Every structure is written in structure tokens, then in C-alpha cells.
Amino acid sequence: MSEALESEVKTNPQGDPITSAPVAPSVDSEKGRKDPHGDAKRQREVSAEYMFFEAPREREFITGSECAKEAVRRSNVDMSVAYPITPQSETLQLIGVLYGEGYVKEFYRGEEEYGVMSAIAGASRAGVRAFTATAGPGTLRGLEPIVSWAGHRLPAVCMFTCRVVNAPLAIQPDNVEIAYLLNSGMLVFHAENQQDLFDFIMKGFIISEKNDVTLPVGVCCDGFFVTHARGYCAMQDRGLKLPARDPYRGSVPVLDAENPPARLSRDAPVQKSNFMAYNIHAVWQQEVWAGVERSRKYINHYMDGLLEAQDVEDADVLLIASGSAAAQSREAVRQCKEKGIKAGLIKIRSLRPFPTNELRELCGKAKLIVIPEFNYVGWLAKDVATAIYGFSNAKIVAGPHVYGGMSMPVEMITDEVECGLTGKKSNTVPESHIMGTVDPAAVAQFMKSI
Amino acid sequence: MSLDYVKFTPGFGKFMPKEYRDMVEHGPFGKKTSVSQVGTFKEILEEHPMCAGCAMTLFIRLAMIAFPNPEDTITVGTAGCGRLAISQAAIPFVYGNYGDQNGVASGLSRGLRLRFGDRPKDVVVMAGDGGMADIGFAQTLHSWFRKEKFTTIMLDNEVYGNTGGQESGMTNKGQVLKMAPLGKKFEKMDMLGMAKVAGCAYVATVVPNNPRRVESVIKKAVLIAREVGPTYIQAYTSCNIEYAIPTDKVMEDAKDVENDRYAFSEYLTDEAKQYLGELYGYKEYLPKPAAAVTKG
Numbered sequence: 001m002s003e004a005l006e007s008e009v010k011t012n013p014q015g016d017p018i019t020s021a022p023v024a025p026s027v028d029s030e031k032g033r034k035d036p037h038g039d040a041k042r043q044r045e046v047s048a049e050y051m052f053f054e055a056p057r058e059r060e061f062i063t064g065s066e067c068a069k070e071a072v073r074r075s076n077v078d079m080s081v082a083y084p085i086t087p088q089s090e091t092l093q094l095i096g097v098l099y100g101e102g103y104v105k106e107f108y109r110g111e112e113e114y115g116v117m118s119a120i121a122g123a124s125r126a127g128v129r130a131f132t133a134t135a136g137p138g139t140l141r142g143l144e145p146i147v148s149w150a151g152h153r154l155p156a157v158c159m160f161t162c163r164v165v166n167a168p169l170a171i172q173p174d175n176v177e178i179a180y181l182l183n184s185g186m187l188v189f190h191a192e193n194q195q196d197l198f199d200f201i202m203k204g205f206i207i208s209e210k211n212d213v214t215l216p217v218g219v220c221c222d223g224f225f226v227t228h229a230r231g232y233c234a235m236q237d238r239g240l241k242l243p244a245r246d247p248y249r250g251s252v253p254v255l256d257a258e259n260p261p262a263r264l265s266r267d268a269p270v271q272k273s274n275f276m277a278y279n280i281h282a283v284w285q286q287e288v289w290a291g292v293e294r295s296r297k298y299i300n301h302y303m304d305g306l307l308e309a310q311d312v313e314d315a316d317v318l319l320i321a322s323g324s325a326a327a328q329s330r331e332a333v334r335q336c337k338e339k340g341i342k343a344g345l346i347k348i349r350s351l352r353p354f355p356t357n358e359l360r361e362l363c364g365k366a367k368l369i370v371i372p373e374f375n376y377v378g379w380l381a382k383d384v385a386t387a388i389y390g391f392s393n394a395k396i397v398a399g400p401h402v403y404g405g406m407s408m409p410v411e412m413i414t415d416e417v418e419c420g421l422t423g424k425k426s427n428t429v430p431e432s433h434i435m436g437t438v439d440p441a442a443v444a445q446f447m448k449s450i
Numbered sequence: 451m452s453l454d455y456v457k458f459t460p461g462f463g464k465f466m467p468k469e470y471r472d473m474v475e476h477g478p479f480g481k482k483t484s485v486s487q488v489g490t491f492k493e494i495l496e497e498h499p500m501c502a503g504c505a506m507t508l509f510i511r512l513a514m515i516a517f518p519n520p521e522d523t524i525t526v527g528t529a530g531c532g533r534l535a536i537s538q539a540a541i542p543f544v545y546g547n548y549g550d551q552n553g554v555a556s557g558l559s560r561g562l563r564l565r566f567g568d569r570p571k572d573v574v575v576m577a578g579d580g581g582m583a584d585i586g587f588a589q590t591l592h593s594w595f596r597k598e599k600f601t602t603i604m605l606d607n608e609v610y611g612n613t614g615g616q617e618s619g620m621t622n623k624g625q626v627l628k629m630a631p632l633g634k635k636f637e638k639m640d641m642l643g644m645a646k647v648a649g650c651a652y653v654a655t656v657v658p659n660n661p662r663r664v665e666s667v668i669k670k671a672v673l674i675a676r677e678v679g680p681t682y683i684q685a686y687t688s689c690n691i692e693y694a695i696p697t698d699k700v701m702e703d704a705k706d707v708e709n710d711r712y713a714f715s716e717y718l719t720d721e722a723k724q725y726l727g728e729l730y731g732y733k734e735y736l737p738k739p740a741a742a743v744t745k746g
Contacts, residue, residue, distance in 0.1 A: 110592070111592035114553070114589070115589045118550035119553045122556060122558035122559075125554070125558055126557065126558045126559075126562045128565060130557070144550075145546070152546075256562060
């Protein structure tokens with residue numbers, strides 16, 4: 001009675017719609033066998049200016065992980081080290097596919113994140129272009145090496161597909177880990193969607209390697225919402241790639257024994273307790289953060305600004321958000337307008353450097369500022385409030401917050417707008433998270449609690 | 451800094467850093483030096499802030515003399531006494547985070563191979579027993595399992611010396627130290643056995659009171675790591691402070707420990723033997739010529 005089961009044929013199990021697309025018959029080798037690295041070898045280097053501003057683009061409907069892969073394919077990446085963690089795993093296994101295809105020259109699966117982030121430091125010191133990615137607990141496990149990259153002036157790009165880190169263990173989106181990265185000395189960009197992720201990674205390499213920057217770049221996105229969902233991404237031809245890293249362009253020597261020995265790692269006085277030790281370390285920290293400051297001009301040039309403002313002129317209400325919260329806020333602005341509320345959106349692309357002056361200019365006239373976030377602690381509200389203090393009389397609502405993997409219904413945001421304007425008590429944001437009310441104690445409580 | 455790739459325009463050599471010129475004119479860069487010539491040339495490690503009588507410093511000094519290509523060698527280390535001396539040397543040193551040395555060296559050596567191909571850029575990890583067998587254990591073992599081509603040297607003083615004398619995994623059982631108030635409760639870790647299991651192509655133990663032997667094992671380890679696979683040297687480098695060894699008895703102690711538990715040992719894979727024999731003239735590793743057949 002039983003019918004013979006059809007045997008399952010696996011075709012390119014690691015493939016995705018782009019890599020598994022049928023390939024043209026090959027003319028690569030004498031025996032008619034396709035050179036697996038043929039396409040990679042034929043890639044043409046173009047300038048960053050051409051790649052970002054002139055090269056024609058085609059739109060694809062792909063996941064965020066696939067966007068990361070396509071960005072790395074076009075970024076002339078030398079080396080990547082991978083370690084799986086949900087929801088990042090797909091990204092680095094796709095980079096593995098690129099390694100198989102010759103687009104990435106060196107790749108291995110590391111032992112765990114501390115080892116991976118250390119190896120990325122080694123690769124960057126060797127003078128090659130390096131990429132890796134992690135998420136949530138992986139970010140914290142790798143944090144000691146990650147936060148040392150900036151101090152060692154190591155250009156590299158690390159993608160953070162943010163996820164819950166607190167117990168009880170969960171794999172869901174929650175971007176509290178960005179709070180740790182903000183103080184690491186690296187540049188931190190926050191991608192709203194698939195397109196941002198693609199652009200920020202490619203531009204991140206170029207900005208990271210600028211001589212007066214020479215710092216790592218963290219490209220964050222909210223896990224699953226961006227990594228696993230599909231969205232439109234306009235991409236340059238895959239036959240193009242960015243110029244290779246010039247190891248001698250950095251502001252500190254690479255450790256290839258072709259330079260006089262780098263003093264950075266050598267001077268024992270830095271380890272000692274004396275005036276020179278304090279002074280050397282203090283000056284070094286100042287220089288790292290000065291490098292962060294100097295990256296502003298490149299972010300303005302390549303990324304069209306540290307923030308994006310929409311409908312902010314004449315707006316009574318401003319929604320300020322980054323990442324997936326910006327996507328929800330964009331819809332909230334539309335719904336507010338339907339209700340006759342004059343609302344605008346400020347989407348922050350670069351969290352480090354932070355668009356302080358831009359916010360001071362844009363927030364001067366607003367009556368109400370609402371800052372929705374996908375974390376409990378409200379790191380963005382803290383930065384915004386600090387930046388515009390004294391430059392705006394707006395009431396600031398640090399919320400709504402969702403965390404632990406919750407999604408953020410647009411109504412949560414519009415409710416806050418209405419409560420903020422009418423003075424009605426909010427269901428989700430405690431009084432202590434609202435600044436600019438008549439009660440100064442509430443403000444003090446807010447600053448204390450975040 | 452490599453000699454072959456930087457050629458000074460005549461008259462401009464004097465603008466190179468003095469320490470580099472000294473290494474070329476009076477030191478080991480570009481020529482062969484040996485421990486038997488100590489005192490006649492400028493060494494890579496000349497000054498250090500280590501304790502008087504420190505055997506570890508002597509070992510590091512000898513190791514650096516033994517590097518086959520010092521001008522193309524990059525050292526990697528971690529927190530511990532050793533880095534205080536290594537960081538004073540005239541060759542680049544990566545001092546990263548706690549226990550990250552074999553991870554950093556993995557990325558570094560692969561990156562350098564991408565850029566320089568077969569041109570040797572020797573990566574040598576030198577770190578203490580705590581950094582290697584305790585906090586950096588996973589990265590040490592995984593770099594060996596991955597067959598990363600660089601040399602790992604453990605400066606084994608059987609204690610956390612730099613933090614003030616706490617028990618490490620390499621401390622001997624029963625030893626009373628800080629954090630081991632009742633004596634260490636488990637055996638000294640068998641890193642040599644693990645190195646072999648994990649696939650190191652060369653594994654050796656050595657003590658610093660035999661300079662020629664130190665020189666020999668370092669040279670072999672660095673050469674084999676260029677092409678064959680990971681190499682591991684475990685050196686007894688006593689801590690005369692935490693183990694209260696009188697300064698003038700440090701070499702005597704090294705001899706005693708060598709006799710007690712640190713006898714010289716050397717393990718090479720067949721591939722490593724063939725490589726050394728064929729490429730670097732180590733005749734002892736070449737196959738013996740077949741004995742003449744005699745009629746019975």
C-alpha cells in the first residue's frame with residue numbers, strides 16, 4: 001500500500017534567493033568547470049563616492065540578514081569570524097557563503113564571542129578589513145574586547161542584531177545592549193530597516209577607516225524585526241566593490257612589522273601609578289572621543305546627516321526615535337495628523353556621535369517630545385534630554401517603552417502624544433518618566449531613575 | 451620592521467627611529483645572532499622593570515635572541531609579569547585584554563598571511579600560566595584545534611605573580627598560596643598533553659638555565675609554525691618572590707625543578723621533522739640512509 005516516498009533533494013541548503021539564483025554557463029576554466037570564485041574575482045573596485053552617490057541601484061525584497069550579506073559582498077571585506085547566536089546566526093552563516101564564493105578572503109567559526117572579538121582585533125591590527133556580528137548576550141560576552149577596539153584605534157565593522165540580555169533568558173528583540181555600546185568609544189549607528197542596514201554597513205567601513213577617525217563602527221538593528229523580516233533594499237550592482245582598506249592610512253600604525261614598533265602597546269609607564277601614566281591615559285581617551293567628533297563630517301557626507309527630520313517645521317509634537325521605534329513613530333505621526341495634531345518625526349541614525357546641535361535646533365519650538373524605545377531603561381531619552389536641556393521648553397515623555405520582545409503598537413505612541421498634550425494620565429508611562437511637568441521633583445526622579 | 455622592504459635613500463637612514471637603526475647597525479636585524487654571542491650585540495630586550503633575579507626575564511631575553519627573524523616578528527601577550535618585559539622590547543607587542551592572546555594571534559596571523567602571503571611574518575604568543583591555562587584556556591585550546599599557525603609560549607611560574615601570588619591551574623597540588631589557603635586541591639594542568647591532543651606540531655618543555663636549549667626550541671617552534679601548524683613551548687620561569695627563592699639560588703631552583711618535574715621534552719610530528727630537515731637543514735630529522743645490506 002505504501003507509495004515510494006520521493007527522496008528529498010536539498011538544493012543549496014545555505015542559499016538565499018540571491019546566491020541561489022541560476023548562474024550563467026561558465027567560461028571560467030579550460031574544462032568548462034565553473035570557478036567558484038569567478039564572480040568575486042571579476043568584481044570591480046569603484047570609489048566610495050561612485051558607489052554611494054552615482055552607481056545605479058536595483059531594488060530587492062530581502063531580509064535584513066541578506067542585506068548584511070549583500071553589503072559585505074560589495075565592501076571588499078578581507079576577513080570575518082563567526083559565532084552563532086539568535087537572531088544573528090543567519091547573518092554570519094551568509095558571510096560564510098560569501099567566503100565560499102571568494103568575496104571574503106578569510107573566515108572561520110570562532111570558539112565564542114570573546115575569542116571572536118579578540119580575533120577581529122588581531123585582524124584589524126594586521127591591516128585587513130574585518131567584519132563580524134553578534135547579539136544580546138553575545139555582545140556582553142564579547143564586550144571586553146569590543147570596548148577595547150576604540151582605545152586601540154582598530155577600524156572594523158560589527159553588526160549588533162539587538163536582543164534581550166536580562167534573565168530570564170529570551171531571544172526576542174530588545175535593544176538594551178546599545179546602552180553599553182554608547183560609552184565604548186566606537187561609532188554607533190542604529191538601522192531602522194533593511195535598507196539602512198545595507199547602507200550603514202558599507203558606509204561604516206569607509207567612515208571607520210578615515211585617517212582622522214580610525215575607530216570601529218557598530219551597526220545596530222533590532223533583532224528579528226529587521227534581520228528576519230523582508231523589506232525593500234536598493235542595491236548597487238554586485239559586480240562592484242569598495243576600495244580595499246589601505247592599512248597605512250590609519251592614525252596609528254598597524255602591527256605588521258613594516259612600521260617602527262607601535263608605541264601604543266609598548267609603554268609600560270601607562271600601567272604605572274604616576275602623573276605620566278594618568279596623563280597618557282587621559283590624553284588617549286580624549287583623542288578617542290575627538291575621533292568620534294571628527295567622524296561627524298563623514299556621517300553628514302555619506303549618510304545624509306546624523307538624523308533625518310520629517311515634518312518638523314510648525315510641529316507641536318516631535319517623536320524622536322531610532323531603529324524600529326522610528327518605523328513605528330513614522331506611522332504614529334501619520335495617525336496624529338489624521339487626528340489634527342501637528343506632529344513631526346526625528347529619526348536618529350547616528351547615536352555616537354550624537355546629533356546634539358541638530359536636536360537643539362530642531363526642538364526649540366516643540367511643545368511636546370515623545371521618545372518611544374524598545375528597551376526598559378530609556379537610553380535614548382536620557383541622551384535627548386541631556387542634549388536639549390536649556391534649548392527647549394518642551395515637555396519630554398521618556399516612553400513608551402517595550403522590552404523583552406514585545407512589539408510596539410502605534411497606538412501606544414499616539415496615546416502618549418494625546419496624554420502629553422491634554423495632561424491626561426498615561427497608562428504606560430509613569431509620571432517619573434515625564435520631564436517638563438510643573439513638578440520639579442518628578443524631573444529629578446526621572447534623571448535619577450534613568 | 452622588515453629589512454627587505456624598506457630601503458633607505460642614502461643619507462636619510464639617520465631619520466629612522468634610533469632604536470631601529472641600532473637594531474640594524476648593532477643588533478640582530480638582518481643577521482644571525484646566537485646566545486653564545488650575548489654581550490657582543492645590541493639585544494631586542496635590553497631594559498626591563500622586573501624583579502631582581504627573575505628567571506622569566508632571562509627566558510624572555512633568550513627567546514628574543516632566538517627568534518629566527520626578529521625584524522619580522524610580532525609578539526602577543528596578556529596581563530601578567532611577562533608583558534612588563536616584553537613590552538620594552540624593540541619589536542611590536544600586542545597587549546590586549548585578559549586572556550585574549552591566542553584569539554588576537556589567530557586574527558593577526560591570518561590577516562598578515564592575507565597581506566604578505568608566504569613572506570614570513572612570525573606571530574609569537576608569550577603569556578603566563580594563568581593567562582593561558584585559566585582565563586585564556588578556551589582560546590588557547592581552540593587555536594590549536596583550528597591549527598592556527600603561530601607559536602604559543604607559556605611562561606609558567608606556577609602562580610599569579612603579577613597580582614600577588616594566587617593559585618593558578620598550573621600550580622602544583624598541595625601548594626599553599628593566596629586563594630589556596632589549604633593548599634591547591636587538584637593536579638597541575640597537563641597542558642603538554644592537551645597540546646598534543648589538540649594537534650600541535652611541536653611541543654617542548656624547557657627551563658631557562660640552558661640557554662642553548664632555549665634557543666634551539668624557540669627556533670624550531672617559530673619555524674614550524676610558519677607552515678606546518680601550531681607549536682607550544684612550556685617554560686618553567688620561576689617566581690622568586692612568591693616562592694621565596696633567594697636571588698642567587700634562582701638557577702639552582704630551575705635545575706632542581708628540571709630534575710623534579712620539568713625534564714626537557716620535545717615532541718615533533720613527522721611532518722614537522724620532514725619540514726625542518728628539508729627546508730632548514732636539520733639533518734637529524736632527515737631519514738637515515740638505508741643500512742647496507744650485508745650477506746648473512
